[in-house]
Amino acid sequence: MISSISISQIKYVLELAETGSFSKAAEHCFVTQSTLSTMIRKLEDKMDLKLFDRSKKPIRVTDEGQVLIGQLKVIYNEYGKLEELLQQTKEEFYGTLNIGIIPTVAPFLLPLFLEGLIEKYPQVNFGIHEITTNEIVARIKTRTLDIGILSLPVSEKDLVQKGLYLEDFLIYDASKQSVSKKTYQINDIDINRLWLLEESHCLTSQIEKICHLKRKSRISGNLIYNSGSILSLLELVNMNKGITLLPRLATLKKNLIDKRFIHDIQKPIPVREIGLITHANFAKKRLLHLLEEEIVQAIKPILNPPKKVKIIKPY
Numbered sequence: 001m002i003s004s005i006s007i008s009q010i011k012y013v014l015e016l017a018e019t020g021s022f023s024k025a026a027e028h029c030f031v032t033q034s035t036l037s038t039m040i041r042k043l044e045d046k047m048d049l050k051l052f053d054r055s056k057k058p059i060r061v062t063d064e065g066q067v068l069i070g071q072l073k074v075i076y077n078e079y080g081k082l083e084e085l086l087q088q089t090k091e092e093f094y095g096t097l098n099i100g101i102i103p104t105v106a107p108f109l110l111p112l113f114l115e116g117l118i119e120k121y122p123q124v125n126f127g128i129h130e131i132t133t134n135e136i137v138a139r140i141k142t143r144t145l146d147i148g149i150l151s152l153p154v155s156e157k158d159l160v161q162k163g164l165y166l167e168d169f170l171i172y173d174a175s176k177q178s179v180s181k182k183t184y185q186i187n188d189i190d191i192n193r194l195w196l197l198e199e200s201h202c203l204t205s206q207i208e209k210i211c212h213l214k215r216k217s218r219i220s221g222n223l224i225y226n227s228g229s230i231l232s233l234l235e236l237v238n239m240n241k242g243i244t245l246l247p248r249l250a251t252l253k254k255n256l257i258d259k260r261f262i263h264d265i266q267k268p269i270p271v272r273e274i275g276l277i278t279h280a281n282f283a284k285k286r287l288l289h290l291l292e293e294e295i296v297q298a299i300k301p302i303l304n305p306p307k308k309v310k311i312i313k314p315y
Contacts, residue, residue, distance in 0.1 A: 007079050009043045010072050012036045013051060017069055018144040020058025028098060028144070030125050073143055081283040097287050098127040100136035101149040104230050105274060108249035109149070113298035117291070124287065140279050147288060149295075152275040160282065163275040164292065165299045167247045171263040172234075175241045178261055185266045195237050195244045231256065247272065248303060268310040 008029075015025040016036070026033040044051055051065035061069060083095060101110070110128065118126060129145065137156055139145035152161055171184040175193070230246075234256045237244045251257050278288060 004046060005043060006039075007076065009039050010076050010079075012040050013043065013072060014069070014076060014142075015144055016040060016052065016059065017061050017065070018139065018142050020060065022059070028127055028129075030096065030127070077143060077281055077283065083283070095123075095284070095287070096125040096127065096146075097284065097291070098129065098144070098146045099149060099291070100129045100131050100139060100145045100147070102133055102136070102151065103130055104247060104250075105149060105151075106130045107231060108247070108252065109274075109295070109299075112302070113294045116298075117294050120294075121290070136277070140277060143279060146278065146282065146284060147291065148277040149274065150277065152273045152277075154277060158280050159277045160280055161275055161277050162292065163273050164295055165303055166271045166273055167249060167303060168269050168271045169245050169247060169265060170251055171243065171265055172237060172246045172251070172257070172261055173243045173263060174238050174258070174261050175243075178263065181263055183266050184263045190243060193240075193242045195233055195240075195242045245270075252302075270310050 012025065012029055012031075015028050016022065019025045019028065022033050022037055026036040029036060040051070049064050049068075050062050051068070053060045053062050106128075114126075114128070129139075131139075133148075133150050133154070136145065136148035136150055137154055137159070140148055140159060141156070149164075152163055154161065171189070173181070173184075181188075230250060231253075233244060234246075234250070234253070236242070238256070238258070246262075251259075251262055276288065276292060282288065
């Protein structure tokens with residue numbers, strides 16, 4: 001019975017257990033929903049055991065399935081190590097690499113390297129998931145995500161962290177009065193016009209209370225907007241002549257950014273460290289290295305972090 005179980009079936013089971021959704025699991029596994037559902041049901045029939053309670057939304061692992069999930073993870077991880085060793089021996093790149101990336105990085109970093117990466121390694125399936133830091137960490141710990149691209153450091157001790165680059169923050173003040181201003185001090189920021197993302201960075205303790213909160217910004221007397229997208233945030237800041245903090249790569253979006261409204265922040269300049277995280281037992285070392293190289297090479301001609309900086313750590 002065990003010998004007839006495929007590694008693909010194990011992958012499908014683990015992904016469904018993580019997402020609780022056939023459609024999401026199928027998307028992450030690069031198969032159709034019907035294929036994933038059929039293969040899991042065949043596995044259950046072979047085992048004569050129901051792994052999932054399909055009557056629940058989201059779908060839940062049964063008590064019997066829960067007993068097996070841990071061992072299936074071990075099998076899948078060991079298979080990954082074997083596959084990586086085989087690729088090294090043959091000097092080839094193939095397989096699947098699922099990458100999670102936070103929303104404040106994704107729309108600005110991905111266009112710099114992703115297309116070239118896909119063309120260079122056609123035998124590798126790249127799955128890109130724009131999700132929050134907490135989701136990335138959770139999915140890497142459960143091994144349903146291979147690599148995370150996010151702001152470092154993260155507090156989880158069992159994850160491997162690798163810095164890629166430092167990115168400085170700038171002030172974007174969409175009011176006409178800001179045009180003649182060059183450098184901002186923290187005290188220059190009008191808190192009443194400040195817009196922040198749900199997941200942002202703090203500059204100093206002076207504005208710590210309004211950072212890293214699910215800040216609700218009032219547009220008018222009867223509308224409150226809770227922004228989680230940096231692109232949506234930029235549109236709203238422009239519309240309401242507001243102020244926000246932007247990572248430097250975001251300021252390259254010429255269709256949304258008026259360069260007259262971009263201002264440096266007085267030293268020490270706040271920067272964030274963007275890097276990669278993986279599980280301690282992550283096996284696809286060569287794929288990790290090639291991703292690291294592609295990002296660093298794409299960023300090198302664009303970012304030149306200033307001296308005398310203050311690294312802002314995420315919460």
